Amino acid sequence: MLDTASEEGAAGLYEKLGFTLAGEIPDFALKPHGGLTGTLIYWKRIGAAADTLS
DSSP states (O other), X not given: OEXXXXXXXXXXXXXXXXXXXXXXXXXXXXXTTSSEEEEEEEEOOOTHHHHHHO
């Protein structure tokens, strides 16, 4: 499981790597220069379980 900021985060990278968006938690994290941003939660099945589903 991974998470990233919904604004200017790594969502594009996670999706290119095959992770699935589970949802968003609004106003979860502080931005470096103030204010709040949502957090996107991603998941990916790995290991033997992922191999049997392909």
